[in-house]
Amino acid sequence: MIAVKRMEAGVVNSKHLLGYAIEGCERLLVYEYMSQGALSRHLFQWKKFNLDPLSWTRRLSIALDVARGMEYLHSMARETFIHRDLKSSNILLGEEFRAKVSDFGLVKLAQNGHDSVATKLAGTFGYLAPEYAVTGKITTKSDVFSYGVVLMELLTGLTALNDERAEETRYLPDWFHHIRSDRDKMMNAIDPSLEKTEETIESIAIVVELAGHCAAREPSQRPDMSHAVNVLAPLVEKWKPTEDISQNFAGMDLHAPLMQILKVWHDKGTTNSSDASSTSVSYGGDSKSSHSAGATWCPDSFNSGNCR
Incomplete structure (x- = not known):
């Protein structure tokens, strides 16, 4: 297909x-x-398409997949890329609801790593970082803000911006920050389709805090994407392998941040480069709700500048 x-x-x-x-x-x-289409369809239109609402476990797994994809763009590729249009409709779901970031039509290369890049305003209102909308300058922290908004959508089942909602709830990030410190109000705002158990409530509270930090108004107060991976990885039960893969991945902790996994994989590749050279992992893609493609990295050439 x-x-x-x-x-x-x-x-x-x-x-x-x-x-x-x-x-x-x-x-x-x-x-x-990507057989399951866009994340937005499963969050906001699941009734219309007669779909099952996403479980909390699946939402956590999707959040982690997206965090790893953005971490790759920001710090794992040979150069630093700023996506500029991260949103739920640009997150595509494949088999088992594994997520990939798509639509690289607005991507910008940060020539000097994490320095700001001046550019014409582009993207989607509701997801734009405040400093980008005001100054027209972006950094990787602009993507982190957008990721925080996506987390808010995963938590509440509400779109980032909707003029048909009551005035105080029209812009999701503002409303989210307003109620975040009130546990009762925050829990009432969680998507009613989610089953709230003692276990899920605990992890929901952690993701609420992560979403708030990622979408902080000041860029300096936002974490980088590796922090999001560190927070989410322990929460994702689905991230555990479904079968015994110890023979192929001995010594690798799949709950570790991507940087650590890459290092272990690369170290193994130096002792068996012929095996490592045939292995690749992909993230990312292009627009539309039914497809995606990946940017690959090659463990055996991680430090040689030969990755594609």
């Missing part, structure tokens, strides 16, 4: 694609097929 995107015009960039075709004015892009 594949997904094909037909473009009306524009230059085809072959990165992150399974394949592409150019003939005359025709532009066809071939992507990995």
Whole structure:
């Protein structure tokens, strides 16, 4: 199964694609097929499409997948990339509801690592970091703000911005910050489709705090994406392997941050480069609710600058 995107015009960039075709004015892009579509459909339109509401365990797993994808863009690739349009409709779900970040049409390269980049205002209102909307300058912390808003959507089942809601709740981040310190109000705001048990309430409270920190008004008060991975990984039961893979991944802690997993994998690759060279992991993708493609990294060439 594949997904094909037909473009009306524009230059085809072959990165992150399974394949592409150019003939005359025709532009066809071939992507990995993401069978479950966009996260937004499962959060806001599940009744319309006769879907089951996402369980808390699945929401945690999705949040971690997205955090790892953004961590890769910000600090694991050879260069630092700023997504600029992270939102629930740009998070695609595949089999077993594993998530990938998609739509790299607005991505910016941060030439000097984490320095700010001046650019024309683009993205989606409701997810834009305040400093970006005011100054037109972005950093990786702008993406962290957007990620915080996505966490709020996962928690509440509400869209980031909706003019049809009551005035105090129209802009989700403002309302979320207003009620976050009141436990009763915050718990009442949690998506009613979620089953609230003693166990889930405890982890929900942790994610509430993480969402608030990620979407802090001041960029300096926001964590980086590796912090989000560190917070979420212990909460995700689904992250545990479903079968015994000790023979293939001996000594690897799958709950560890991506940086640590990469280091272990790379260290193993130095002793068996022929095996490591055939292994890749992908994150990311392109737009539309039914497809995605990945940016790969190669454990055996992690420090050699040969990753794609």
